[in-house]
């Protein structure tokens with residue numbers, strides 16, 4: 001068997017059905033082997049999109065996302081997507097072609113040291129120099145990617161190894177290690193802490209989706225009656241409509257969530273990591289709280305905030321052992337009355353389409369059928385996080401750690417391929433869409449029914465907002481008023497488009513977005529002056545929230 | 552704070568580079584380094600003295616996370632904080 005065939009077979013044995021990639025010289029043997037395989041290869045139009053689509057596929061499905069790229073520029077183009085997966089702990093295997101082993105280190109054509117370049121943004125990486133190691137390396141790569149705290153693994157495959165022959169191939173199928181069970185003593189301490197607390201709060205992160213612990217978290221919340229705040233990645237881990245869900249915390253969090261954090265006496269951190277967008281000024285974050293920190297990754301516990309009780313291991317097991325009922329009626333009342341008092345107001349006076357309201361309406365109406373929203377990065381991303389309702393964390397795909405503009409469209413492609421029956425909507429901005437707009441061709445080619453809701457404020461809105469607020473309105477390189485006609489662009493790719501300029505067109509646009517069969521781009525013009533509120537200024541404590549100003 | 556790490560790892564491609572890169576990126580400056588491959592080339596032992604404002608536990612946990620690393624031990628070269636005196640002189644993390 002040829003090296004390339006071994007790789008393809010090994011992928012099939014891992015249960016891979018879809019790979020995202022782009023061919024080229026050094027990876028040609030793998031593309032040749034693909035011809036005889038059942039694997040579905042999705043030809044994207046930029047390698048960054050291959051990695052980001054693999055990310056969307058993996059985030060939504062929980063399976064390992066796989067991408068291929070050739071050596072040199074193909075491999076370097078993957079890097080942003082790999083880093084994106086690294087920072088949000090997404091399981092991924094990236095396979096790159098490499099020049100033949102004798103040429104490695106000679107500055108050969110399209111040789112870059114992708115093994116070295118990718119090192120800080122992968123969970124692990126392999127350069128496979130011997131065909132004998134190939135089958136086991138692929139299995140190992142998958143195991144590393146999907147176990148423990150997941151992450152991307154790079155396998156660099158030299159061309160001579162890919163075309164070499166091996167008579168007897170031993171495929172590896174050692175089972176994955178199960179997640180460590182949390183320490184019973186720590187769990188017992190946590191139980192006591194919860195029982196004794198007067199103002200406990202659950203701070204739920206992205207690890208809940210990753211661990212598949214949504215059910216356990218909900219049971220825990222229902223059993224204990226403790227209010228919940230979620231991170232950007234934790235959105236949907238408790239349904240947006242759940243009574244005790246106070247919404248997202250942090251920089252663009254809800255007032256009720258941030259107030260609850262600042263007042264609580266016990267913070268139960270479930271698979272979150274005290275990111276700076278969450279904590280604001282770290283020293284003043286949850287100042288009265290003891291902390292219980294649960295995570296699969298010991299390096300996250302007490303990294304930024306010392307934990308009073310650390311539970312390392314499977315959060316599902318830990319949560320199941322913590323069903324106690326503290327006496328917290330007063331606290332719950334306070335949280336819920338804040339929630340009622342600070343509800344978002346959608347009745348805003350404006351002649352423009354009001355994006356938060358449109359998103360709210362869209363997500364409420366979309367709820368009759370499984371819907372996934374894949375976001376780009378900017379104001380529109382925060383509006384999705386604040387105003388859309390989610391029933392599960394897999395339904396909200398957003399680049400949090402890296403904040404990668406251009407994630408949304410390939411992310412949607414990946415999710416749609418992972419779940420052909422779902423309705424997949426990419427919410428994008430006029431800046432972000434241009435970062436991977438070439439993927440409209442992928443949507444067309446595979447006739448994916450992805451819907452694109454493009455909020456056009458003729459600006460790099462989020463940067464514009466910061467310049468307005470923190471750089472004395474000195475606007476620098478944020479104007480996009482010469483945007484192309486996005487509807488025409490979509491149509492040039494063979495994708496139908498609608499234009500939404502006025503509020504009275506919104507109802508009909510939503511109907512079309514939800515009901516049209518194939519792909520559709522809705523080009524929505526919004527007021528460039530509209531900002532994201534509330535906002536905790538960078539470096540400030542979460543109590544210092546800036547509130548909405550009328551436009 | 553200055554301390555010495557003793558790391559045992561699988562001698563796989565890039566293992567030492569990963570170790571040094573991780574320490575640098577996480578804010579641990581390297582003051583001294585000595586590393587040897589075992590006789591059978593299977594494993595690699597490294598002794599690294601680092602200096603940082605960050606706590607040693609961060610270095611330990613970050614190193615322990617590396618896939619190649621089998622064991623990491625730390626020796627405190629300097630006991631700057633009185634609080635540290637109560638701690639065992641040698642923390643050991645075996646995987």
Ligand SMILES: Cc1ncc(C[n+]2csc(CCOP(=O)(O)OP(=O)(O)O)c2C)c(N)n1
Nearest residue numbers: 378379380403405429430431432460461462
């Ligand atoms: C690849 C990349 N480059 C730059 C940034 C910095 N950045 C964050 S938000 C933003 C503006 C995004 O503009 P747009 O997509 O139009 O969204 P809006 O904020 O206007 O809704 C920029 C430039 C980024 N996050 N990612």
Ligand SMILES: [Mg+2]
Nearest residue numbers: 429430459461
């Ligand atoms: Mg914009």
